Amino acid sequence: MRLASLGSGSKGNATLIRAGDTLVLVDCGFAVRETCERLARLGLSPADLSAVVVTHEHGDHIRGVLPLARRYHLPVHMTFGTLRAISAPNSRHSLEGVTVQEVRPGRAFSVGDLAVMPVPVPHDAREPCQYVFESGGRRTGVLTDLGSITTHVTEAYSACDALLLECNHDPAMLAAGPYPFSLKRRVGGDLGHLSNQQAGSLVRVLEQHRLQHLVLSHLSEQNNTPAHALEAIAAAGLDDAARVRVACQQQGFDWLEVN
Template sequence: MDFFSIASGSSGNCICVGDDSTHVMIDAGISGKRIEAGMNKYDYTTADMAGLLVTHEHSDHVSGLGVISRKYHIPIYATAPTIRAIRSMKSLGAIDDTLFHVIKPDEDFSIGSLNIHPFHISHDAANPVAYRIENANSKVAVCTDLGYYDGYIVDNLTNLDALLLEANHDIHMLEVGSYPYPLKKRILGDYGHLSNEASGKLLSQVLNDDIKHVFLGHLSHENNYPDLAYETVRLEVNMDENTPYNASDFNITVASRTEVSERVIL
């Protein structure tokens, strides 16, 4: 299985996961041109994607969905409330209803050789999910846009070979920054985004001997820095007395908002 980020951040998200026979895209929150260029870097094309998995309907996750669907006719998988929300977004243009496939949290489905497990996340969207994707040999997950985590989230992120995990903001930067108070309250709330500190605490609970790579994703442009997210998450892991691991035991990198990440091959 291979795994890479084309874009990850508050300005747009698109991830690619797959194996020799099947690849899927998770979210299409950037332009079709950028998606195609990102795919091309590793000798794929958007047309190669067997499915497009949508986490939720916010524009940084679906802004390219209309163009992609009309040009490539890729099946779109999302929860029913998310599909209804997408259909109401005039900015996306017309999308062929036959492309939509309804999924439910905690109910597995398959696309080609990939088994896909959507699971609930806490975010201010219609019915958002994260995804765990497995084939016969590897397990990966993409988990962003959640205001908090609990045992349910931990359970869904156990025994992975690779993970893209949200590290959205530095709490102090957000608190003293220019955002209006209601927006700060939303981001810090239970339906907002994971801070660097929370990301590190969550990561320390799901590390295992098999993890080859961790991407830190969905960083805020205004309230975070890549180096700050990286160092804070590492510090939280190293300070956790309940985990036998150190951050240096694993490859941890920050997925860029603007650049295609390295491709992790499992």
């Protein structure tokens, strides 16, 4: 397995998971042209993709999904709740010409060489879920956009070989930052986004000896810094520059091998 990112943050998210000839794009928060440019940095084009898997309907995750899928004839996997959200009467999204496969949280499905487990998470979306991908006995988890760590989340992600983990904000920076109070309450709430310390609480109970790569993701540009995020993860027992890195908004990160 391999994983890479086209970008991670509030301005757009897209993650690539590869196993054999299968290449899955998790979310696409960029317009089609920008997505193509970001794929080209990795020597890829949309024609190389096998499918798009969607976590939830927020714009920084779904902006380019349907236009990309329509243009390149890609199947899109999403929950029924997410589908309902983007097909609501006031939605600006069009499903015309797009093949949608329904995802049921907790029920695994396959995309080529990848087994995919959808994991329901607490977030302020219609039916959000994150994913654990498995191939050849290796497991890669994608876990962003959730406001709290549930027992189910802990169980689903404890035995990953690679993990893309949200470290959205530092609580002190969020409290002192420019957001209005209502947005601060949303971001820091149980249906919002993980703080560095919440991410650290999950890292403490992971099978750390198994984890080859931990990528800290979805960092807020206003309410966090890479140094704050890395410090919280180091305090949780994983202070290893060879295994821990930070995904950025502009560059994401290059391919990481999961052996």
